[in-house]
Amino acid sequence: MDNPVIVAIDGPSGTGKSSTSKAVAAKLGLSYLDTGAQYRAITWWMLNNGIDVNDPAAVADTAGKAVVVSGTDPLDPQISVDGVDVTMPIRSQEVTAAVSAVSAVPEVRSRMVEYQRAAAASAAAGIVVEGRDIGTTVLPDATAKIFLTASAAVRAARRSTELNGTVSVAATQEALTRRDAADSGRKTSPLAMAADAVEVDTSELTLDQVVDRVVALVEQKLATVR
Numbered sequence: 001m002d003n004p005v006i007v008a009i010d011g012p013s014g015t016g017k018s019s020t021s022k023a024v025a026a027k028l029g030l031s032y033l034d035t036g037a038q039y040r041a042i043t044w045w046m047l048n049n050g051i052d053v054n055d056p057a058a059v060a061d062t063a064g065k066a067v068v069v070s071g072t073d074p075l076d077p078q079i080s081v082d083g084v085d086v087t088m089p090i091r092s093q094e095v096t097a098a099v100s101a102v103s104a105v106p107e108v109r110s111r112m113v114e115y116q117r118a119a120a121a122s123a124a125a126g127i128v129v130e131g132r133d134i135g136t137t138v139l140p141d142a143t144a145k146i147f148l149t150a151s152a153a154v155r156a157a158r159r160s161t162e163l164n165g166t167v168s169v170a171a172t173q174e175a176l177t178r179r180d181a182a183d184s185g186r187k188t189s190p191l192a193m194a195a196d197a198v199e200v201d202t203s204e205l206t207l208d209q210v211v212d213r214v215v216a217l218v219e220q221k222l223a224t225v226r
C-alpha cells in the first residue's frame with residue numbers, strides 16, 4: 001500500500017492557506033488540519049480563564065491544562081477546548097490580537113506539535129496541514145511543501161471584503177503586518193519557508209487557480225516518490 005500523503009501548507013496571515021488547504025484536501029480525498037485554529041483555541045481558553053496572555057510564565061504554567069480536539073474533515077472543520085465547541089469564537093478580534101503572544105511560548109508549541117503529529121500519523125489516506133512551521137518543524141518529511149504568499153495590500157483587501165468592509169483596509173493591513181512580524185520574529189519555530197518548499201504567490205491568482213497549482217505540485221511530487 002502507498003504511504004499516506006502529507007502536504008504542508010505554510011505562509012503569512014491571510015495568504016489563502018485555509019481556503020486552499022480545505023479545497024486541496026477535498027479534491028485529493030485527504031484529511032485537513034488547521035494548526036492556526038489550535039493556537040487560537042488555546043488562546044481562547046487562556047482569555048476565558050483569566051490568564052494574562054502577555055505573561056509568558058503564566059501561559060507556560062497553564063499550557064498543559066486545556067484539552068484541544070480538532071476535527072479533520074475539510075468540509076466541516078470543527079475545534080473544541082475542554083468539550084466546548086470554539087469553531088466560531090476563536091475568530092474574534094480579541095483572540096486574533098492575543099494569539100501571536102500565546103503561540104510564541106515554547107510550552108504551548110510543544111503541546112500543539114504533539115497534537116499535530118498525532119493527527120498526521122492517524123490520517124489513513126493522508127492529510128493537508130496548514131500553519132507557519134509545518135514544513136520546517138512539525139512535519140519536515142512531508143511529501144509536498146507549499147509556501148503561500150501574497151502582497152500585504154492584496155491580503156488586506158481580501159480580508160476587508162470578507163468582513164464586509166466593517167474594518168478598513170488600512171487597519172486590516174496594519175494588523176496582519178504586525179502579526180506576521182511577531183510570528184516571524186519569535187525564537188521558537190518562527191514562520192519560515194522550508195528550504196525544499198515551493199513558493200506560490202497568490203496575489204494575481206483566483207482561489208481555483210491556486211488550488212489547481214497546489215494539486216499539480218502534489219501530483220508531481222507523488223510521481224517522483226511512488
Ligand SMILES: Nc1ncnc2c1ncn2[C@@H]1O[C@H](COP(=O)(O)OP(=O)(O)OP(=O)(O)O)[C@@H](O)[C@H]1O
Binds near residue numbers: 020
Ligand atoms: N486566491 C484568492 N483570491 C481571492 N481571494 C482569496 C484567495 N485566497 C483566499 N482568498 C480570500 O482571502 C481571505 C483569507 O483567506 P484564508 O482565510 O484562506 O487565508 P489564511 O492564510 O488561512 O489566513 P489566516 O492566516 O489569517 O488564517 C478569505 O476571505 C478568502 O476567501
Ligand SMILES: Nc1ccn([C@H]2C[C@H](O)[C@@H](COP(=O)(O)O)O2)c(=O)n1
Binds near residue numbers: 134
Ligand atoms: N503552525 C502555526 C500556526 C499558527 N500559528 C500562530 C500564529 C498565527 O498568528 C496564529 C493564528 O493562525 P491563523 O489562524 O491566522 O492561521 O497562530 C503558529 O504559531 N504556528
